[in-house]
Amino acid sequence: MITTQKVRDKILVTQPVLPELEKVNCVLEKIWGSKWVTNMGQYHNILGERLERVLKVKHVSLFNNGTIALLTAIKALNLPQGSEVITTPFTFAATPHCICWNNLKPVFCDIEPDTMCIDADKIENLITPNTSAIVGVHVYGFPCNVRKIDTIAKKYGLKVIYDAAHAFSTEIDGVGIGNFGDITMFSFHATKLFNTIEGGCLTYNDDSLVRKIYNLRNFGIQSEELVEDIGINGKMNEIQAAIGLLNLDIFKDEQQKRAELKLFYDNYISEIKGIRIPRMPLNVTNSYQYYPIVIEDDYPLTRNELYEKFKSMNILTRKYFYPACTDYECYKNDLTVKLADLSVVNDLKNRVLCLPFYGSLSKNDAAFICGVLNFEI
Ligand SMILES: Cc1ncc(COP(=O)(O)O)c(C=O)c1O
Structure with a gap:
């Protein structure tokens, strides 16, 4: 065969990290056999526990995607309706959209030239009596100035939520990045280093948020006859969780x-x-x-x-x-x-x-x- 000029294959910007197909088939057989395909099944529960160790955090709540997780994080903090939330415009659309979907107003703050994260030195100027929270993004995995943001939040009584969609397993001085602020969101979208194809989680240390977030993620349903809150459907299914467990072994x-x-x-x-x-x-x-x-x-x-x-x-x-x-x-x-x-x-x-x-x-x-x-x- 005569080969003409070699055509270079397209070089993609990213590729999903996927487990071996045989291993996926093997867990799929188990899930099919159990007939338990969603609603806090065993793979879901094991993945949550393993992520608590990998991310070095106290609590992990798994979600069907990072956006619903972030939406729920903001909801869980009961911020006053219409109040202002200071955030960065140098992020993916989901960050400010989740603020708006909670009937809150995003107030955009400039970023630092080096980390490209929200500039903590410019936050205080934007605080008004209507400010209720700060949503920082650890963009490209560079951490926000978490200590300074914490000081500002304490001074003005603000809640802090971090979007750590890009920062899976990042640590600051050995502390998992999901420990800063009130709640942190991680995305497990297919483009992310650790993925469940679609998925995400919230991490937090406050025990009182466990029940709140569980309810908000599950239509507010706490038990068979008890609906405690106006929740959404944010549950991660068993196939996502099983893929996550396999990907935890290879990330x-x-x-x-x-x-x-x-x-x-x-x-x-x-x-x-x-x-x-x-x-x-x-x-x-x-x-x-x-x-x-x-x-x-x-x-x-x-x-x-x-x-x-x-x-x-x-x-x-x-x-x-x-x-x-x-x-x-x-x-x-x-x-x-x-x-x-x-x-x-x-x-x-x-x-x-x-x-x-x-x-x-x-x-x-x-x-x-x-x-x-x-x-x-
Ligand atoms: C910074 C940031 N926030 C939020 C999201 C939304 O996460 P998901 O795609 O899991 O809904 C993404 C991207 O995927 C992101 O890059």
Whole structure:
């Protein structure tokens, strides 16, 4: 056979971490045999217990996805109707949407240039008598300034919720990231390092939240004849939980492969003028969820031009988070958004690019990506 020019396969930006199909088939047989496919089954309960240990937290409540989990976290804290919740616009749509779905008003705060998380030094200026909570996002797994946010929350009597969708297994000084604030949400979506295809959880230390969150996740049904609250259906089913248990056995291996890939990228990219690699603080363990780079003015291309260049070469990258939430039709016309100082967000949303990042990305492909960045290809 005559081979013509070799066509490079598309390089995806991410790939789901999936357990071996034979192992999935094996647990599916067991679930089918038990006929218990959802509603707090045995896989669900075992996964919750194992996650308490992996995440080093007191309580884990599992959910069918991270968005319903976050919605429930905000609901569980009984914030006054219509009150203001300070949050970041440099996040996925679900974060501010969950605030609005709870009939609360998101007030957007600027972010820090280094971590790209909510800027704790700018929070106090936004606090009014109507402020009831802060929702921080540990974006790309970089932790928010949890200690400063805690001090502010105590001073003003605010609740704190963290969106840790990107920060599975991250620790600050050996403390699981799910221990900070009142409640933390993790997403187990297929794109996440640890996934249950769709899924998520809440973590918290307050024992009194166990029953509240159980009820809110299960239509308010506490027992056969007792409906205690106006709950939603947020339950994780047995198939999701079983996939989660299998993935718990392999996520560390994936993390290790990503750590090696990060080292490879770091070594290469740190030599390229005009590209900044955000650095994880030394006391924080990296979750290895994303590999973001920041395109500075002295790089020959803008972020958008670089994105297009990659695309033309069949390499998919992500302008994560462009647009910022404050650019969405549903938020941009709010007076507080129009008046807000969001200078760092509005700069970084045009500079950040997430590169392909997953354990099965070959060294060859990673080198090709670096070559494109460095104008060698
Ligand atoms: C920062 C952030 N928050 C919330 C979510 C929503 O989680 P889920 O997709 O599990 O509903 C995601 C993404 O998936 C996210 O990236």
